[in-house]
Amino acid sequence: MAIYESEHTKFMREWLEKHPQELEEQKKGRALWWDKPQDLDSTARNAQSRVPVKPYYYDANH
Template sequence: MAMYESEHTKFMREWLARNPQELEEQKKGRALWWDKPQDLEESARKAEARVPVKPYYYDANH
């Protein structure tokens, strides 16, 4: 049984096959926005400094 492949996926697969130089641009763009090194100490500090949210945000009595 064949797996479903959307029209967009087919288009992108064919387009990247015709334009292989775009794979490098795609990697650069991903690195710019998403692939960031993680600092565990800073993540821990942010978690400790977090203020809990009230159950009902607009209730001034709690």
């Protein structure tokens, strides 16, 4: 049984083999946008400061 692999996946695998320097750029971009250090105090403070939202925003009776 063959495992399906999309055209895009094949293209990216081949392209990264030909351009190995792009892996480092990819890691830098990920660190810039996604891999942020987590501060547990700030996270807890943000969770406690949330205001509850009504189930139906436009209902004036609740």
